Amino acid sequence: MDLTWSDEQEMLADAAAAFVRRECPPERVRAIEASDGGHDQPLWDAMAELGWCGLALPVEHGGSGRGVLEVTVLAEQLGRGAVPSPLLDSTALAALPIAWAGSDAQRARLLPALAAGRSIGTLAVLEPGMTDAWGDVSVPGGTRISGQKLLVPWAHVADVLLVASSSGLYLLEAARTAWDSVSHDAFAGEPLFAVTLLDACTEPLGSPERPAGPETTHRVLDTAAVVRLAYAVGAAEACLDLAVRHASQRVQFGRPIGTFQAVAHRCVDMRVEIDACRYLAFQAAWSLEREDRAAPLEVTAALTYARGALRRVFLDAHQVHGASGFSTESDLHLFTRRLTEFEITFASSRRHPDLLATAMGLS
């Protein structure tokens, strides 16, 4: 047992932190978000160059063979800069499931490009009326798929699209078939799309006889949730940084507001909640990586805890900031939006507490 980072993890985190500070400061985040499509190719190329697209992919397909834990280490640093990038989704929602459940041919065909950052992947799950990403999807599977999927991240730049159907995961490649992506009007941290599939050409992920089923989808969503939690933890840390800076600099009634206990203790509450979420995320990632039998319990514990905790963090940050935090001239909103997106999409599922209840022995 050791909750400190290994030298390798430390180096990865330091490198990522330095990269984010240098290449993606808040001005750049704003510029990317304001741009058409919200995707920055030079930034993507730079991250691909560092090998981050293939961080957790098998060495034989061009990856570095590291695990989910390393992805969360990276994710935390990206979140700290609110970096808008398909990197984490491409890894967790597409590349990893292909590595886990793809046929040898699919792995050989798709993973090298995903690992090198020459292609981008994503996953379509949600449908109209669904209130839980882990819920039952109704789009029928098959070699031709039609239906509507919502809140698909980065669908407009994806080369590979996994689709959760009622009969398992299916694979679409932009090179072979087309899909229609309409940008959502969302209060979110990343570009989200409504994807309409009309008789789209697909193949099952894995072999046609044994296509990847809902258990793979759940594993994908669990992994993505934990990676996204780490990203949210980074964003929460940035909220705390901004709050502490504001509290130290802003003078009211003749002294910095950080000297008021009510303000200082709010910052401490943030510190406690962020640290709690952080170690829950790392523990869950560690177990997922090992396919440990405790993994589902630890994922659900992390998400169950994070739901209220991260919301309290951003609300506290806004309270410390006063009106200025609500203005988009402050950087705070960059992080608030990401935390909200995480909370709503991944952490608010009522499935997790219920699973955790079962895991802890409630009959």
Added chain:
Amino acid sequence: MDLTWSDEQEMLADAAAAFVRRECPPERVRAIEASDGGHDQPLWDAMAELGWCGLALPVEHGGSGRGVLEVTVLAEQLGRGAVPSPLLDSTALAALPIAWAGSDAQRARLLPALAAGRSIGTLAVLEPGMTDAWGDVSVPGGTRISGQKLLVPWAHVADVLLVASSSGLYLLEAARTAWDSVSHDAFAGEPLFAVTLLDACTEPLGSPERPAGPETTHRVLDTAAVVRLAYAVGAAEACLDLAVRHASQRVQFGRPIGTFQAVAHRCVDMRVEIDACRYLAFQAAWSLEREDRAAPLEVTAALTYARGALRRVFLDAHQVHGASGFSTESDLHLFTRRLTEFEITFASSRRHPDLLATAMGLS
């Protein structure tokens, strides 16, 4: 609409407050609690003398004909002094149900003595394994009743005992039959007893053909809960008084701790929650009195809200007091115990939020 007290209510509250200050200061509360049986006959006689036992009972049976709202006005003042007395239970758990549902003979026989304070009544509901006072009881009714009832308040001094049975409310009179009361070891504000009935002589409340059924029991419990809520509001107000006094007098780091925002804002949070509970209690009492169709909704709203709110109040009071609040040398514990008892017995029922959900239109 007017949320201020009428002159009459104001007079009642003032008289009660003055009586409590004079006749039942904390030293007397301690003495009564430490005494055998925990019942103070002179205090009871003095309150009976003031007409409080019959406050809400019909004029024709010796009462003052006022309503449930007046009982809550009185209850708040008694709670403020943590007055240990069977007065409220005798009124809400026994006298009022007899007035509502008793036969003419029962009313004529029992109410005058209850109204004058010559006799004391109580109600036995809970049984082993029950987790909700409003739940299903299993002791069978009949002219002879056997079974165990728990947490019966003041059973050792009661002359009239109502028993909730699976077939309705039954009436026992100490003058005609005996029951066995064993004092509980409880963290509570009032004496509670395990009552064992062995072939006890009873009669149905109301006529033998139409005995008072569960709807009466529910109405009784709703009324008692609201009256007890008002008593708890008074106790909470006393917690706030003690906290404000402590915060103003206790000097640490060279100044009164009440000047620390973290302490002052805790007191404000208490103020807000107490006021919220207070008006919810009065509104529910007002509707109960009128048998208004909004009454069930308002009772459930009051109890649903009070559950967490009053707990936060006493925890905040303890936090402001530091270690001294945990010592029984402080008066705080007198009020904490009463608030805890109210919360556990009346406010923690999962029935209320569910009823409220139905009342607000959830299908």
Added chain:
Amino acid sequence: MDFAVDPADARFRDDLRALLDGTLPDWWRGMFVDDPRAIPFTREFCRALAAREWLTLAWPAEHGGAGASAWTQAVLREEMWAAEEPRGPQYMNLNYIGPLLMRYGTPTQRARFLPPMARGEVIWCQGFSEPDAGSDLASLRTRARLVEDHFLVDGTKIWTSYADAPADWCLLLARSELAADRHDGISVFLVDMTTPGISVRPIDTMAGPHEFNEVTFESVAVPRDCLLGEAGRGWELVAAGLTFERVGIARYARAARVLEHLVTHANESGQSRDPRVRARLAELRASCEAARLLAYRAVSLQARGVVPTVEASIARIHATRLEQEVGHAGLELLGPLGLLRSGDPVAPLAGEVQRHFVRNIPTTVAAGTLEIQKNIVARRGLGLPRET
């Protein structure tokens, strides 16, 4: 103590709802939604209210109002706020700028400024906060120097809503003299927003554009007769104004309305059968009840001629928490699709919950931060000692 609703007030509520049902366009989503139709609609709506004598319902007859009871006013404020305040910027005229003029204005000022407000024809904004003076308003730096027959105003105001509506007039706070106590020497001015030297810069917010503005005053000439009240005694006006304002918004009514829509959604999506959903929505309903009663306590005092300073703060502290909680519970109920805003065709409840959530992120900051409200209650309500 009487919890019965006056039948006349109940009828008035029905009448108001009928007007709202007949008047509010489908696209109405309140202010700050980047819809150019919003401000013109609020002007039209105010004129419609004025035609029924409901605009200045709360004003005394001597100032052209209907002199309605505190309770009738409460009905109006609940229905307006529940409908996302279709009076737009003008609610400020009615709730506290007008009343301040009545109390502190000269006969000439009242005759000049009140009638256009009563007709629903004028938009006022409020210039209080400054970049370095937020909750510590008394540290404001905007200066007004008396030069012959006018004041010359220099300074910057921030978080000024509606300045780019555009506002016609501004209720401006500025320091007109140096004084030993920093609460002295502050004055209130009535400033024509078309005066040369005023520039308005919109500040975008998370809720959308146009919510806030920064307003800069460079040697702005304000005629001497546009000083409101006594020079140097402006702090007293501010305190009175804040009390008027705190009771002026029925925040709980909006929360209750959103909650009604959540009930509908829970029923339609089948989630109403989940005991967790039922319990959560019930808790919020109970909290709405509490918020309403805390507001009514303040109204009860008003109706008896008492200024409910502490009681209004208590109601406000409670209601802001409620508003945030309804937003969060709503998003949890809607699930991931709750991210979608009004502009998205598949947004559940047309994005209403999302809008309510975002708008209430800073709800505890507006009109005196939560901390300041708590300080008021701590000192004036509880008698706790003041920090030295």
Added chain:
Amino acid sequence: MDFAVDPADARFRDDLRALLDGTLPDWWRGMFVDDPRAIPFTREFCRALAAREWLTLAWPAEHGGAGASAWTQAVLREEMWAAEEPRGPQYMNLNYIGPLLMRYGTPTQRARFLPPMARGEVIWCQGFSEPDAGSDLASLRTRARLVEDHFLVDGTKIWTSYADAPADWCLLLARSELAADRHDGISVFLVDMTTPGISVRPIDTMAGPHEFNEVTFESVAVPRDCLLGEAGRGWELVAAGLTFERVGIARYARAARVLEHLVTHANESGQSRDPRVRARLAELRASCEAARLLAYRAVSLQARGVVPTVEASIARIHATRLEQEVGHAGLELLGPLGLLRSGDPVAPLAGEVQRHFVRNIPTTVAAGTLEIQKNIVARRGLGLPRET
């Protein structure tokens, strides 16, 4: 980063549980339960631990300890606290009084005081707080005047647990010199509780009798060689001691144990099928996990030789809230019968939840109030400015 449990630690945990299962009497309910068997049992239990070399597990070999790793120590502390601390008062010897002696004691003091602790034969109490010096410890008034070869101590200490166990010795904080900085001039003394002039007055609490005491010192002669560390530098020892203490109690382990019993109760009473109950217990379980990890973060630093001052405070802030929440959720689960205490034959879960609830009403107060812990994190952890 490695979340795997060392197999040796897992075996140690099994061994400890076997010992506890075989040793803890049925009636054991922790300290302060007004049971005369409690203190003698803790002495017996400590001797049993000593016989296995588990009592001074955490101490370095040079002081007769087992020099166990920080992680093995964590296992011990979890199992002890989960079992309501059967070491009784002596956990303090092991966790911080002994370590303070090792660090600041003279060779003679170490030789005199450590061996009886290691054998489990001595009870110490701590004389820190005073009626007017609680969270503001530096304002203490107890005086120690050097008269020839001993100090004469006068003053009153309060909230002194175990003084009436009776304690054999007291770790006493007193002002030995007047100094400009009020943190200077404080010294730590090792006081024989049988010295004439010491009187102990028990203070009853909501949890029962004997939890606290007031200890009065009237001209109590303390030999000069019973001064610990340098005269006037006691504040440094207190700070070190508080850090030892904060990581010394695995509060979350007790909360987790109570939660296990709640799960059993929910299953047996059929409440486990209610989604609200499931969700609430799951939230608490997640919070237990978080508490354990926050504690383990501090242990990880200890294992690397770092003193985790801020991290220990963070873990403590989190765990105290958790403990209270488990108590409240437990009472809600049990319903009205949850009011019943251990002494009642029909008390659900033998009154364990009730006991946990009451004991944790002041949990945020002990060992530095929550406010003080938060100040530590605010200044040292976040670098926020200090109040002037």
